[in-house]
Amino acid sequence: MAAGLKFVTSNEGKWFEVSRLLSSMGIECEWVRARLTEVQSDDLTEIARTSAIEAYGKFGGRVAVEDAGLFVEALRGFPGPYSSYVHRTIGIEGLLKLMSGVEDRRAHFLSAVGFADSDGNVVVFTGRADGRIADAPRGSSGFGFDPVFVPEGETRTFAEMTVDEKNLFSHRAKAFRSLTEHLLRRR
Amino acid sequence: MAAGLKFVTSNEGKWFEVSRLLSSMGIECEWVRARLTEVQSDDLTEIARTSAIEAYGKFGGRVAVEDAGLFVEALRGFPGPYSSYVHRTIGIEGLLKLMSGVEDRRAHFLSAVGFADSDGNVVVFTGRADGRIADAPRGSSGFGFDPVFVPEGETRTFAEMTVDEKNLFSHRAKAFRSLTEHLLRRR
Numbered sequence: 001m002a003a004g005l006k007f008v009t010s011n012e013g014k015w016f017e018v019s020r021l022l023s024s025m026g027i028e029c030e031w032v033r034a035r036l037t038e039v040q041s042d043d044l045t046e047i048a049r050t051s052a053i054e055a056y057g058k059f060g061g062r063v064a065v066e067d068a069g070l071f072v073e074a075l076r077g078f079p080g081p082y083s084s085y086v087h088r089t090i091g092i093e094g095l096l097k098l099m100s101g102v103e104d105r106r107a108h109f110l111s112a113v114g115f116a117d118s119d120g121n122v123v124v125f126t127g128r129a130d131g132r133i134a135d136a137p138r139g140s141s142g143f144g145f146d147p148v149f150v151p152e153g154e155t156r157t158f159a160e161m162t163v164d165e166k167n168l169f170s171h172r173a174k175a176f177r178s179l180t181e182h183l184l185r186r187r
Numbered sequence: 188m189a190a191g192l193k194f195v196t197s198n199e200g201k202w203f204e205v206s207r208l209l210s211s212m213g214i215e216c217e218w219v220r221a222r223l224t225e226v227q228s229d230d231l232t233e234i235a236r237t238s239a240i241e242a243y244g245k246f247g248g249r250v251a252v253e254d255a256g257l258f259v260e261a262l263r264g265f266p267g268p269y270s271s272y273v274h275r276t277i278g279i280e281g282l283l284k285l286m287s288g289v290e291d292r293r294a295h296f297l298s299a300v301g302f303a304d305s306d307g308n309v310v311v312f313t314g315r316a317d318g319r320i321a322d323a324p325r326g327s328s329g330f331g332f333d334p335v336f337v338p339e340g341e342t343r344t345f346a347e348m349t350v351d352e353k354n355l356f357s358h359r360a361k362a363f364r365s366l367t368e369h370l371l372r373r374r
Binding site: 037078086 | 227264265266267272273284285
């Protein structure tokens with residue numbers, strides 16, 4: 001196994017996905033269950049970078065954080081970086097109401113993984129999954145807007161897949177795969 | 188006139204309201220047109236506090252910042268602290284779509300003013316305006332969600348009022364009035 005890293009999140013579903021993914025890539029990972037400050041920005045990369053700097057200050061090096069968002073084309077990118085807040089308030093029901101009568105269902109998930117090494121150097125890796133907004137929620141695995149997101153080339157939503165299936169092509173898995181390559185190169 | 192202060196915002200409509208208000212209270216005010224970092228938080232007070240600390244670091248003392256949000260009861264407080272982002276993306280049209288068929292139209296605006304004195308001590312003042320969401324947008328003054336907010340005891344929206352009328356009872360005016368009392372007490 002490559003030397004381990006800490007992953008900081010307060011979201012258990014996210015930890016579950018990330019730990020499965022990293023262990024399948026031979027990276028040891030420890031869960032730091034904590035909430036970090038997130039800046040308000042339309043740019044996930046900036047949010048992940050500032051969170052990684054904060055995480056390094058609090059928990060020391062070889063630490064990773066992740067921020068993700070669902071960007072709906074017809075809604076000018078809404079809910080984007082504020083997907084978690086929007087999910088907590090208007091929820092899936094609210095998103096589907098906004099999309100009622102809207103023909104263009106295209107959307108994408110973005111993930112930004114911020115990583116700080118033991119010297120506090122920060123790198124950000126991103127991943128993207130394109131797809132569309134379903135007409136109604138389906139499935140119960142995953143979290144957030146997974147029940148209404150159908151990735152390209154699939155008929156199932158993310159919430160109708162097992163975590164390993166979702167990790168085959170999710171935005172988060174792509175970003176973490178880039179991090180893993182980075183870690184393995186530097187061993 | 189009482190000794191002046193700097194007000195930091197990138198929003199010209201907000202500056203217009205605040206400058207009218209402060210000059211009517213005998214407080215000199217200078218516009219610093221800049222964008223500050225805002226943390227992601229459901230608590231406007233925390234957002235205003237961290238922005239005031241940043242503003243003090245950048246521009247020095249006797250500096251004020253303001254953060255405001257529209258909280259719709261039936262939408263669990265959405266769009267709240269992210270009102271500006273929500274306005275930029277789904278806009279008034281999106282908000283009205285979310286409220287279509289919703290009987291409970293109650294909503295309130297909150298304002299949090301962060302003030303740092305010349306020693307960097309930070310105080311936050313808040314103000315609230317209760318009202319309801321109109322069925323359709325009306326009026327063109329103000330900014331943000333003003334065209335769909337009807338304050339209690341009124342039939343007009345904020346956007347159908349002059350800035351001086353709005354300042355008679357807006358959330359922002361209440362918060363700045365508290366700041367003014369604080370400044371006058373300390374003269």
